Amino acid sequence: MKKQYSIFTLLAFLFIASFSCEDLEEEPVGLLNPEAFYKTPSDVLVGLNGAYSAIASEEFYGRKLSLSLLLRSDMVTIGDQGTSSRRIDVDQFNMSADNGMVSKFWPKGYEALAAVNYAVEGAANIDADEEVRKALIAEGYFIRAFIHFHFVRLFGNIPYIDFPFKDPELAYNLKETNVDDVYAGIIADLEYAKEWLPDQQNTRARASKGAAAALLASVQLTRGNWQAAYDEAKYVIDNAGAFGYALEPDFQALFDASLPESSPEVIFEIDFRGNDQDAGGNYSRDYMASVTGIRGDSRHETGEGWSVAVPSMEVYNSWDSRDYRKAVSFDTVTLINDDTVHYSNWDQVPRGVARPHIAKYFRYPGKSGINARDSDQDYPVIRYAEVLLIAAEAANELNGPTAEAIGFVNQVRERARRELDGDAATNNAYPEDVTTGQTQDSFRDLVLNERRLELAFEFGRWYDIVRRQLGEESFGPGTLEPDNAFKASRDYLFPKFAGDLDRNENLKQNDGY
Amino acid sequence: MNIFLTRNSRSLLGLLAMMMSCWAWAQQRTVTGTVTTTDGEELPGVSVLVSGTTSGTITDMDGNYTLSVEGDDARLIFSFIGFEQKEVAVGSRSVVDVTMTDDLVSLDEVVVVGYGAVKKSDLTGSVSSVKAEEIAAFPALSAVQTLQGRAAGVQIQSNNGGQPGADYSIKIRGGTSINASSDPIRVVDGFVGAEMPPPEDIASIEILKDASATAIYGSRGANGVILITTKRGKAGKTKINFNSSYTTQSVLNELDLLNGEEFGDYMRQLTPAYEGGGANTNWQEEIYQTGIIANNQLSITGGNENLRYYVSGTYFDQQGVVIGSGYNRYSVNSNMDIQANDFLKLGVSLYGRRSTSEGVTTQENSGGAGQAGVISSAFRFNPDLGIYHPDGTYTTSTIGDEIDNPYALATAYERERVTDRFQTNNYAEVEIADWLTFKSTLGLTYNNWRNGEYYPSSLIAGASQNGLAEMETMKQTSVLSENYFTINKTVGDHSLTWVNGYSYQHNQSERFNAGNRQFINDAAGYWGLGNGSDPLVPGSSITESVIKSYYSRANYSFLNRYILTMTARYDGASNFAAKNKWAFFPSAALAWDMKGESFLDPVDFISQWKWRVSYGVTGNQAIGPYQSLAELASIYHSNGDQLQNALKVDNLANDQLTWESTTQFDIGADIGIYDGRVNLTVDYYRMETQDLLVQRQLPSYVGVSSQWQNIGRLENKGVELSLNTRNFVGPFTWDTDFNISFNRNKILELPDHADEFYNSAPGHFLLSNTGILREGEAVGSFYGFIYDGIYQAGDEFLPGSGFEQEAGGERFQDISGPDGVPDGELTNDDRTIIGNPNPDFIWSMNNTFTYKGFDLNVFFQGSQGNEMLNYTLMELDILTGQNNATKAALDAWTPTNPNTDVPKVTGTRSKRVSTRWVYDASYIRLKNVALGYTFPKALLAKAKISSLRMYVSAQNLLTFTEYPGLDPEVGYRNSNNSRNGNLMVGLDYGSYPNVRAFTFGINLGL
Known part of the structure; x- marks a missing residue:
């Protein structure tokens, strides 16, 4: 009786087993496979945007790298002593090999490089005109040079990454590249970028021909290749019209995030978007306004700053108060609980610091989140004033303080004096034009000091100290930050990221760490 | 299985009766009677057969029957599902009333195991059973909560104190993984991954612990298996x-x-x-x-x-x-x-x-x-x-x-989550031959939830953006089909139960979220997403995964004394890499009923002595789909205030990615003394998890931070003991259930043999590397400085950047330096492992007393030797004026109050994880005490009530602990994801408080 049912049952079993016999291959929806993704120029641009985005993240230009550069220099030191030790250690030349700033911005930089290298590889196979393709590759090379340039100055010999990693096993015995070879790669990338990038992009936050030349000028200046540095800077100056560069009439306008347009002075900037903290994690999230802002400050609806990175009194006192740039660079009076309070009383607030604070970021943060975090600031990486000063410095090294070199500096000074009423007669008298009578040495010092003030708190001062080996002059007795434990044998370089050194014995830690 | 056997034997009996019907001729007389249960309830539908004849009947709705019998030698056989069969001699009586006893008390208690049930005596694996009364001992949202302390080797803790709807984490024999989930799978009436119904609907819970028991679940068995059997209908009067x-x-x-x-x-x-x-x-x-x-x-x-x-x-x-x-x-x-x-x-x-x-x-x-x-x-x-x-x-x-x-x-602040869940599980069971059955099941679950969240402009988070609203929905479906044959054959002294089957499970989940800011006003909350003007980036995703499996289990018993179980499952999972989708999970176990041997016959006081030993391999495939594939992830980019698309390289392909596998050895004994008055179960086990699924940190210059790989090994070993004694029997009864479990967790191997650090502190503490994974140590170890009390004036202050060097400051030990020896300076090198959140042992004791209608239950549960890192106290008592402090602040060090253990108040002290904040969180807790009274039947009968019990109970009435924090049973962040479930243990911060509860309840039967 049951036999017929058993056959039926067996058949049913086989039926069920077969209908579900699809294979186990995954067919993910919405997952982007790098092998198949890059097909059009806009795909490559989306890849490159990933690199821009990594740069404009909290872990890189939004705080970890930029704050490290500020604190390391002689222009900024720790305000709130209760802040985290990873910051204090950078400022006080007490970094350990596992410093928490490096452990964030080092990987983030390489994340940007991976995005570039994947996109550049993808660009090889897209369907596009040669011009378009090369312009995209050039943009990738610019970003690649930008990251490597930061890292070679910070760390010396580094893993130089100009290819997309597919098999991570290869990474475990990768050799680091020495400084000269890293620079050779940077210069080659920037020369390609300068050749193929367009004169102007739709935004100053993307690499352009002028940006490549200006960055190359900075690289050559760092290398002491004065002629090449001069040539590149001069190229930018000579083509300022075509590239759309000019000095911003009002110095304050460079640091006002509420203004809609980038200034024509900006050659390349890092673009942050205000108050989008819920959208993309730490991407496009800036904290510089918060860490330089004033504790207890009630000027902004979004609340106080954190007084973490505050210049020493000496930085403020030594700066001529007639200089309009000083007024733009510092806040000395603010509202606390809606009362006007002078900086000498700012420590009445818990964790407050009674010193003038950096104003370039916190004064006009634009649209921002709580404590001005996630501000709308766009940080100039290189602006036209710096190109003028590069030209002046390089020209002086080549031929001494020529009229041309002095003229470059005076352009910068003139803008610093400028009043906005259009009447030159009402301009400030200070800073005066540089007159003749400079020696090569005195002019060199003058240009470096001009850079220090003009570009104050813009993340470049530490690199000037390194390339000019100014450690003793900057941190010895009687300097702006005399109390540091600066050791020339160790502290011109940061410690490399300890995590990577643990994983690859071919990487060598810098001396003293 | 027991149902099947019973039913089968009954039909055999019927058949036998039919064959013998030709002899049924003699003088007839009528016998009547009523069949009742031990509770005095009338039993309808009971089959009453005259032994040796075909004549028989079935009791009516009131349990009455009428039957003709011949002579005085007639014997009546009463049988009914769920009750012991009873044979009664009629003699000269004309009224034969019978009381039938529940089958549950029979010696051959059955235990549910995967894909069937076995007689307890035939069990070779380590399985704990929890009864319905324990599951519903006090009101709880989920039976998981009431399982706490009920079974040896099972550690259960709320993820968020007394939060309504809080999840509970379950670890069976320790955490077997670092990154994959250590939660056991839950199987409801054979449906893997289904949701447990409310505690009141559960008949029993079985916890499968060793490889012999769990290997039938193959790639999902490594963390143990919780089998839930729900209540089903019984034939008889409607209750x-x-x-x-x-x-x-x-x-x-x-x-x-x-x-x-x-x-x-x-x-x-x-x-x-x-x-x-x-x-x-x-x-x-x-x-x-x-x-x-x-x-x-x-x-x-x-x-x-x-x-x-x-x-x-x-x-x-x-x-x-x-x-x-x-x-x-x-x-x-x-x-x-x-x-x-x-x-x-x-x-x-x-x-x-x-x-x-x-x-x-x-x-x-x-x-x-x-x-x-x-x-x-x-x-x-x-x-x-x-x-x-x-x-x-x-x-x-x-x-x-x-x-x-x-x-x-x-x-x-508004937050609401609404969950709708529907699940159905259906089966057909065909008896092909008396020794062969086929069962096919089809289960479906739909789990949909919606989350709405709104920060109005009256809160800080909403103020800067004029309100912030977010909504998220999730739709999860799972389909499971199981198809298996069961062979059941006994020949002489040999008996065999052999299950062979195939299963297919498909899971899919769809997610969608959206949000907005800059609202016109706060009136509509998250229901007014369209009323904002600054939308958040929306998101959506879909994932699918499939598991296909073939499985087989043979249970062979010889002379009812020597039992061998062999289990194998062959699993294919879509989540793993193309080259490694399939794996094989075998186990074998032996049991020896030593009491059955003649040499123990003279030893009267031993009523049971069974040895069990098992060895096998199980797996853990609990990682998300698509982890073996190369991937570019969408991030975004800002360009002149416009959001633009951007990509990061997010994952590199790993075509070898596969299961974690855990090999487990277990040896145990079940011993009964004095006729089962004392029952003892002891087990020793050792589990080694291999091919740990780890997100191996890649050299960062690869540009991708990590890749899922199978590296590393982890060990859990331990002893568990459960003891059940019936101290008093008779009118006054006193039963005691005691269990205690010792587990030791140790990391055997990590990727690159390198320590791995992680942060367990709240983000605003700005700390890093507060937890460590290190070979030779337990998962979850705390990492920090050794606190050395307070500096007094005149002390030598240890230099070190960021460390206090003044009287009244925190003092730490200089234990190391860059060269591994103390260097006279405090640096990060002076950190070490400063605590272990894993308990030395956990235990519980449940005492039940009954007298007449009264029942009293007293349930203690405890944990010993576990340490807790208290971030709450760190924040409060760092005394830097950032927030309120505990009363300890009143005793802070000052030049005039130097004899204190509270450092001075200062604005510049850094938060630092140290032994100062690590506490012994051992506790003993009176989890439940309940007093009930069951009204006598006679009294209730007048009111047409069949049963009534009223009770009062109290939970967490007493706690004995030295822990200075809020409560030793709190957690922090351990429910965020499976990795946190393993690593974030023994942490105290901002948890929903635990509660003391008083309950009044009634159980009414009609």
């Missing part, structure tokens, strides 16, 4: 049961904090000009209330031989002890079993629920400006401020990071 309880809850403990005035004094030590707000608010009192749970269940069960049903509805409603939190759930659960004909059996199970949870923010990942949760804010917030400013707006903290006041957080 209506109504269970109702009402519970009040209160916070177990509060922290003793500075009041407004003391706080002002404290702040003035840092900021002499501090004025304060002049108020005196105890924020804990502002946000706590009496919690209430109302729990009601109505069930109807009954049926006949061919159709049996169980239908139950529950309503659970909870108001949390923190204002603004609550949970309610409606559920319906029904099971139907149909005997379609003599060889086909069908079953249908349906379960549906709607639950709504009103949330407050607790256990926040970071409590920086505008981000504090309710509980931590109640501790941190200025006590010298009131709830409102004079203008009616909420106060915010005036010190430290600006945070909302706790009352504002609890009342103004």
